[in-house]
Amino acid sequence: MTSKHRDANDQATTASPIPRWLSACIVGGTFLTLALLERRRPLRRPIEPGLPRTGRNLAMATIGSIAVALAETPIVTRAAAMVERRRWGLVKRLRLPPWLEVCAAVVLMDYSLYLWHVLTHRVPALWRFHAVHHIDLDLDASTAVRFHFGELALSTPWRVAQIVTIGTSPLALSIWQTALLASILFHHSNLELPFEIERRLSRTIVTPRMHGIHHSVLRREMDSNWSSGLSVWDRLHRTLRLNVPQMDITIGVSGFQSVSDVGLARMLALPFDPEVRLAAGDEDLPARQDPGVPATFLVP
Template sequence: MIEKRNIPMATLLLGGAALVLFAAEKLRPLRRQTQDEPSRTFRNAAMGALSLTTVSMLEKPVLARLTRLVEERRLGIAQQLPVPALARDALAFLLLDYGIYVWHVLTHKLPALWRLHLVHHVDLDLDTTTALRFHFVDMAVSVPWRALQVALAGASPRAVQAWQTFFFLSVLFHHSNLRLPEQLERRLAWLLTTPRMHGIHHSAARGETNSNWSSGISWWDRLHRTFRLDVPQQRIAIGVPGYRDPNELRLGPSLALPFGRQRSAWDAPMVIRAD
């Protein structure tokens, strides 16, 4: 007899949110798309499938054991506080989110990590499918960092599950090409990373890319003075100057990109911004 397995509620939530955002951004696009569809969507989805498989195989079992150990032995910052478990979980949630801000900065600043993260940034458009376009090795090398985050923050299984659900929803949202009313988005940006914020981060102008590193809560950019919301989306050319050939964005070249000879992503002629 075949055993029935229920689909986790978090998986249903993420899948539903992805479909809603994917449909909404087609109805209310923030930026003009430049690449051919549906080939781009299929390509990004294939890369996303590889990345999610890597996370499932490597990160989930590590964090499942580690979070139990953290809670049982009261390890990490949050677990040291003489406060209710809910308060400890809330602090761990914030520390995990700040840790992702730091990791994101490192993926741009350290050449070895940038080789991998570049695969995400070379996409010439930005939408919900870009949220899936991460190299699977990029996901693999982030596992030790995630484990360090959990151990230092003192994150319980509850805190990690809550933060992971929030984080993946946030990644889908701020990568989306959804045009929200500008005043509403400016208010949201006091708390959350928004599509206009992240559009600036994906700009081919390096000074703009070096901003808006937050991936969930936007406070960290304000704290480090890296917050920007002053660039009109119509002026932004998505991508990096050194990789503008659409043929290089195909699945095979994208997977091979980190392991071949690298050319500078930024020492290239100025990219003409979108109309």
């Protein structure tokens, strides 16, 4: 690499992250737009309609945001700055043009989040926290921000490992975080997109019908569609399942199917309650009829 190239590389990769106000506008605007559209074109019938559920989810989001501000942001911001200064990580070794280095880091962050999502279902201690997100009886944009603060805090070491291994710059980190939040709001939303448009979108990104299948109480359906941004990771790992009719899906976690099971105080305490047994998906329910199309075909 010539010194000119190296200078250009350094300049671009040390570019400032997206301003927080801009990121907040993108994420807030996405949330409000989806919240409006969901009312006009709902995809699934609500089980627990009304403000109490939305208020509960937003309360979980507020507590989660405090955990992120205290436990994650200061550490991951420093990790990205250090990686940039010392030129650590995979993408720094590839000597890519600056714009491609940022793109590669964002894509690899998306892939390594797929792996983390699998772990949150497979490792019992992590599942106790991630189950709080799945226990919601409905699925909409407010579910996207309903994570237990413990899960958010526990993900910090994984996030640092992602950044250091990949070589994620502060700019790439801010792009990934903003895109991820917009993506999870979108694919948790209860928005009925025109079917043909969603079918095409699901070839590239995670969509509401695709992620709805991951929130099924049935284990074989919950153990699919782990991707958070690009859908390619589920295709690569053969964990893609699109052929489940939305109206047949029961959203939630086995054993938590009543509104009294999903209150705010209960959700906050649940991971720490040794009395609670959490199934990782219900295997006792009857099998579905063969949909007659391969798992990679989206059905309405």
